[in-house]
Amino acid sequence: MSLNHYQEDFLGIDRFFQEAVYHDETDLNAASTVEVEMYEHDCMYPAFAAIARESGYPEIGAMFDAIAREEGEHAELVRHLYQDLAVTDTPQTLEAKRLVTEIHAQMEVVANDPRGLRRALETALEVESIESEKTYPAFVTLARQQGKEEVARVFEEIVQSETRHATWVRRALASLPAHV
Numbered sequence: 001m002s003l004n005h006y007q008e009d010f011l012g013i014d015r016f017f018q019e020a021v022y023h024d025e026t027d028l029n030a031a032s033t034v035e036v037e038m039y040e041h042d043c044m045y046p047a048f049a050a051i052a053r054e055s056g057y058p059e060i061g062a063m064f065d066a067i068a069r070e071e072g073e074h075a076e077l078v079r080h081l082y083q084d085l086a087v088t089d090t091p092q093t094l095e096a097k098r099l100v101t102e103i104h105a106q107m108e109v110v111a112n113d114p115r116g117l118r119r120a121l122e123t124a125l126e127v128e129s130i131e132s133e134k135t136y137p138a139f140v141t142l143a144r145q146q147g148k149e150e151v152a153r154v155f156e157e158i159v160q161s162e163t164r165h166a167t168w169v170r171r172a173l174a175s176l177p178a179h180v
């Protein structure tokens with residue numbers, strides 16, 4: 001069996017992030033941040049950790065667990081700033097959750113496919129790079145333009161954390177044997 005059946009769906013996860021909506025309201029950016037971070041915390045990184053363990057790479061599984069934990073902390077940091085924030089699922093997050101369910105359902109195929117773990121890592125690198133280089137720096141700039149220094153500082157902190165995640169994932173990718 002090969003990854004081809006669901007290859008496109010797996011990639012759908014980063015499509016979700018590439019299409020992330022930029023608002024000119026920091027409050028709306030905060031809501032979408034909480035939604036994305038909770039999705040990463042609850043769905044995406046736990047699925048990737050399971051793929052790593054099933055594929056025989058428990059240390060990469062532990063790395064994904066650590067990232068999942070910190071994504072939950074990012075959601076908390078933003079929630080703390082916006083106590084009354086209403087966070088609702090968008091069609092994009094619902095679709096991303098469906099894709100993760102599909103990956104879970106096909107876990108055996110993913111784990112047995114030599115490229116399964118590599119695809120998970122590549123997807124993670126894509127997501128972490130977009131967040132650390134584009135999305136959150138843009139939120140920092142906007143918050144500062146709107147005179148919301150406290151919000152800008154929180155997003156700066158998140159940029160640093162996402163940059164670290166990208167470094168960890170890049171290192172894990174480099175450590176994979178060529179056949180994986």
Ligand SMILES: [Fe+2]
Binds near residue numbers: 070074162
């Ligand atoms: Fe995050």
Ligand SMILES: [Fe+2]
Binds near residue numbers: 067128131
């Ligand atoms: Fe991250």
